[in-house]
Amino acid sequence: MYRVLFITFGCKVNHYETECMKETFRARNWEVIGEEGQADAVVINSCTVTASGDSRVLTALRKARTRYPEAVIALTGCYPQADPETASKITEADLICGTKDRGRTCELVESLLSDRKRTVLLSDHKKGDLFEPMKCTHYEDNTRAFVKIQDGCDRFCSYCIIPYARGRSRSKPPELLREEAAGIAANGVKEIVLSGINLAFYGAEMGLTLADAVEMCAGVDGIERIRLGSLEPEMMTDSQLERLAAVPGFCPQFHLSLQSGCTRTLKAMNRRYTAEEYFALTERIRRFFPDCTFTTDVMVGFPQETDDDHAESVAFIRKVGFSKVHVFRYSRRHGTPADRMSGQVPESLKTERWKSMTAAADEMRETYLRSLVGRTVPVLFERENCPEFHQGRAPDHTLIKISRKNPEKSLRNRIISVIIEENGPDNCFGRPVVDLDYDLI
Numbered sequence: 001m002y003r004v005l006f007i008t009f010g011c012k013v014n015h016y017e018t019e020c021m022k023e024t025f026r027a028r029n030w031e032v033i034g035e036e037g038q039a040d041a042v043v044i045n046s047c048t049v050t051a052s053g054d055s056r057v058l059t060a061l062r063k064a065r066t067r068y069p070e071a072v073i074a075l076t077g078c079y080p081q082a083d084p085e086t087a088s089k090i091t092e093a094d095l096i097c098g099t100k101d102r103g104r105t106c107e108l109v110e111s112l113l114s115d116r117k118r119t120v121l122l123s124d125h126k127k128g129d130l131f132e133p134m135k136c137t138h139y140e141d142n143t144r145a146f147v148k149i150q151d152g153c154d155r156f157c158s159y160c161i162i163p164y165a166r167g168r169s170r171s172k173p174p175e176l177l178r179e180e181a182a183g184i185a186a187n188g189v190k191e192i193v194l195s196g197i198n199l200a201f202y203g204a205e206m207g208l209t210l211a212d213a214v215e216m217c218a219g220v221d222g223i224e225r226i227r228l229g230s231l232e233p234e235m236m237t238d239s240q241l242e243r244l245a246a247v248p249g250f251c252p253q254f255h256l257s258l259q260s261g262c263t264r265t266l267k268a269m270n271r272r273y274t275a276e277e278y279f280a281l282t283e284r285i286r287r288f289f290p291d292c293t294f295t296t297d298v299m300v301g302f303p304q305e306t307d308d309d310h311a312e313s314v315a316f317i318r319k320v321g322f323s324k325v326h327v328f329r330y331s332r333r334h335g336t337p338a339d340r341m342s343g344q345v346p347e348s349l350k351t352e353r354w355k356s357m358t359a360a361a362d363e364m365r366e367t368y369l370r371s372l373v374g375r376t377v378p379v380l381f382e383r384e385n386c387p388e389f390h391q392g393r394a395p396d397h398t399l400i401k402i403s404r405k406n407p408e409k410s411l412r413n414r415i416i417s418v419i420i421e422e423n424g425p426d427n428c429f430g431r432p433v434v435d436l437d438y439d440l441i
């Protein structure tokens with residue numbers, strides 16, 4: 001039996017695609033191993049969102065070639081797709097394919113095992129490309145399944161390389177999603193997280209919407225929770241929100257990507273909304289989900305951002321009242337319009353702004369977690385990796401910990417009502433509403 005090692009960089013969508021590739025290798029009787037094993041093949045599924053990301057991929061390639069000199073090494077993903085000229089010259093890799101044909105990786109690796117003829121399979125994404133029909137139902141340890149239902153993006157934000165790596169927006173056929181959700185449920189997983197590169201555009205080319213995908217998954221026996229991955233603040237109509245609000249098990253936590261709370265900066269980023277429009281969308285969502293939470297990503301130090309713009313952005317995140325904010329420094333990306341802009345912000349000033357935005361974000365996080373004390377929430381317990389506590393996620397994605405009275409017993413994959421008694425810096429502590437009877441578990 002051949003053994004394959006996967007090394008994955010980047011976002012949830014990339015990790016999902018790795019899980020799909022693993023399934024194709026297992027289906028052809030390969031053993032998927034960890035770093036400690038001796039591999040016949042190594043697949044590096046790359047990311048190219050930042051320049052430092054590229055260098056991490058190259059380091060991993062060189063390390064793999066040194067560690068596994070006889071193995072077939074494959075480089076897949078966004079890095080070679082976005083920069084085929086550079087990537088096709090990388091000698092450490094025997095197989096190079098981008099963000100297409102990943103379903104064929106195993107077959108290509110097997111032919112390389114016999115003929116060792118270096119293969120570069122890189123072609124541009126074209127308008128009208130279809131969604132690559134990959135699916136994954138095997139979630140060994142997980143209690144939630146990230147399922148990619150949308151790929152590509154048509155938005156071309158001025159700082160972003162992703163549309164060049166992922167092509168135009170396209171969606172997973174509904175019948176494939178239904179089949180995949182049923183397979184996931186059959187493997188005992190209770191929560192599905194619908195993911196994509198620009199998820200809000202799911203189904204746009206098929207006359208479907210995100211609400212259709214959520215309703216479809218909710219209709220599968222065994223799936224008790226459906227969560228949405230990162231969303232762009234677009235396409236969310238009242239009728240969609242009304243349908244989502246009617247779905248039992250829909251988790252009202254919206255990760256609504258903001259990037260800046262200053263409309264002048266949003267314009268320079270080529271984002272398709274103003275700060276006012278973003279706020280109006282959060283108000284509309286709150287009408288359908290009074291208890292919902294918003295999390296987001298914010299960038300600081302974008303070219304031409306002034307102190308006033310930054311102050312406006314900080315004030316804006318306070319106005320929305322996010323439960324969690326991920327703060328990033330703008331990072332120049334060769335090949336994007338923002339990289340060619342004048343008025344690049346010095347790194348020291350970026351750091352200063354990162355600190356002030358993070359301070360505001362931490363304060364809001366603390367306020368939010370403190371507001372949960374006294375509430376009762378259903379918690380989906382995850383794999384046990386802490387002797388003192390059982391831990392799991394509430395519908396708002398907050399990590400909840402309860403004392404673990406019997407280290408032999410696991411609550412993994414159980415949904416149990418917990419009353420929150422205390423908040424920590426990034427999670428909460430509580431106790432089960434009904435005393436756990438371990439003998440029943």
Ligand code: SF4
Nearest residue numbers: 153155156157160162
């Ligand atoms: S919406 Fe903008 S930031 Fe998001 S993937 Fe598309 S271009 Fe990139």
